[in-house]
Amino acid sequence: MPRPPVTNFLSDSIGLGGGGGDVPAPKLEIQYNGVSRESGSTLDLGAEPINTADGKTGTVTIKNTGTAAITLPGSPNIVALSGTDASLFTVTQPTSSNLPAGASVTFTLTFKPTTEGAKTATIKIQSSDAAVGSFQLNLTGTGGAAAPRLAVSVGATQIAANGSYGMGSVEIDSSGNAVTFTVRNTGSATANLDGPPAVTASPIGQFVLNLAGFPTSIAANDTATFTIQFSPTGTAEAKSSNIAVAYNSSLSFLFTVTGTATPKPVPTIAISHNSSSFTSGGSIPTFGVVWPTLTSSTKTVTISNTGTATMTGITLSKPSGHTGDFTISAFSGGTTLAAGASGTFTIQFAPSTTGARAAVVRVATTNGTNGTASSADLNVSGTGKTGADVLVSWTGTNEKAVNDTDGGYKVCYSKTSGFTAVHNGTTIFCADVPNSGGTTPVSKVISVPTFGDWYFKVYSYGKYNTIGGSPSAQTSAVNVPST
Structure with missing residues (x-):
């Protein structure tokens, strides 16, 4: 019997297909330390001293990179552990067995050898991904001789070796709260300290260590504490120092403390008259010629606090010259001036006699120059009219x-x-x-x-x-x- 024409066969296939398109499907992906692993590959957990309290841990991520939900039907455990040395490995089970598209879940592997030498085990993960229905990873690790190993934490926050801990923001020339750092010996032998924790890189004075009572050794699974205060000086900027806890002559736990030094709120004085600056002092325009016994018009001087803290100890005085011929009013702001505030006082000339007359009007504060005392002398002058x-x-x-x-x-x-x-x-x-x-x-x-x-x-x-x-x-x- 002759074969049907190919064109008719294709036409029939297109008619039966109903429009085509991708079918949603799950896709399992396993990552360890951020790197995707293939089924059947080996995870090497490295060397671990025998009989440590915590063992060595690692995090495994199960991801669904597909377009449909994925299930992990393993029972009684989602992640099944087996093999020759399975008892030396533990698994913290994932919290979910159903992952929507794009979702992920993690579990923790721990290796705690009790004898020296190479150790092996296997984990298996069942999934609804048709391409990888059973995912297997081979685990290896090496049990080493009993040894000390230090770890550092703040509360429940573990600091990674060569990692960092943020001390927050503190004003220049101030001290932040003391933060307690806990040094724990997570190894299986006593750690003999080469000395107390120490700052190993400048600027040394920015982070102050309190080492009172810190021991010379830390037994296995025992702890010791010390505190650090962030006390920045100098410029407002990010600051950091390296901290080392050295032990057993050749070992050391290193980490970095960081902090941000923020500007210290300080008052900043500004003095002006007729829109001209007299912050550093200077000569006020002359009062001109005035008959003795008469009083001139007023000259208004403005004192402003352009800083970020209250200015205090504001005083006005006439330290020298023909002081009796010039009068100054009380400062409208009193003796203090809040940040961003301003006040005024006035000066008048009332010559007691004829001829040239001059005096000094002094504006002083206890902290007007960025937190330190300030003083500015305003020279005032006028002439007593002779006729x-x-x-x-x-x-x-x-x-x-x-x-x-x-x-x-x-x-x-x-x-x-x-x-x-x-x-x-x-x-x-x-x-x-x-x-x-x-x-x-x-x-x-x-x-x-x-x-x-x-x-x-x-x-x-x-x-x-x-x-x-x-x-x-x-x-x-x-x-x-x-x-």
């Missing part, structure tokens, strides 16, 4: 010989109207305007000693009338401003 110029003019008289070499005018002035023109130097002042070379001026600039209303009279005098003629008409009051 104000007033131009007095008059019309020349016909007094006989006024324009002679012995003649002239007398300008008298006082703050009292209707005064008698007799110079006394305190309330009435007179100034001569003598003839000079045949020409007698008819004006004079008078410098009055104070501000306010001043009144003026002008007298002429001559060679034949030295007493002077009649005064000029009294000048209306001239107001000399106080500013």
Whole structure:
């Protein structure tokens, strides 16, 4: 009978297939120390001294890398242990026998030899993975002579050999809480210590060991403790030190302690006036010229704490100069200033006399410079005004010989109207305007000693009338401003 055409056969197959596609399936994968192992391969647990309390342990991971759940139907144990030296190996059973796609579970292997020499055993894991229905690993290990072996832990946290332990964050120039480290002899012979635990790498002073009562030897399965405090100094940064517990002349348990030094909260002072910085001191712009007995306008100085801790011991003083001519108000912030806060005080100039006047205003704190005492001197200055110029003019008289070499005018002035023109130097002042070379001026600039209303009279005098003629008409009051 002739064969059907191939094209018809393919067409029938496609019609019966119902659309095709991947079928979900489980996939078993076994890892030891993060490395995938094939069924039938050997795990070497290495050498272990005989009769240790803990033995040598390793972790095995069972993973389902497939797309459907996987079951582990082994009974009574998911992981079955057998073989010549099975009694020297123990298995901590996985906590689940059903793994969804992508899930995993672990169990622990322990090797505790009681005699020296090579030891072997086998573990088997049954699974619903059709490709690996029974997964087998061959175990080997070597029992060695009784020997010490040290391990270090903090509470329930075991520190791996050459591993590290984090001490957290501590402020610069402070000390963290003391952390207790437990040294245990997990071997089967006494560990004779070469010395107490020690820092083996700088910076040594960052981690402080308290070794009070630490023994010179640790018996098998016995413990000893010491503490470490993280006490950072210097710069704020990550810090670490190596710690060694040396024993039996050639052995050592090494680990690293780490910590982060954080900036220490400190106050930082800033001083300003009119948006200019005077944190390091300097000269405040002058108060200018001010009449004695008057007080200038105020100059405001701002003190700020730009740091991260409270600033304390804030004081204001006038240590030198014409201290009585300058007044300073109380600081609005009192004696302390919280981090980020500001306050102000004012300075005024009230000259007690004429001429240049100056003083020093000192701003001090007990901790304003990053935690240490600070002091800044502000130089203040002003001038006590000596007088104000007033131009007095008059019309020349016909007094006989006024324009002679012995003649002239007398300008008298006082703050009292209707005064008698007799110079006394305190309330009435007179100034001569003598003839000079045949020409007698008819004006004079008078410098009055104070501000306010001043009144003026002008007298002429001559060679034949030295007493002077009649005064000029009294000048209306001239107001000399106080500013």
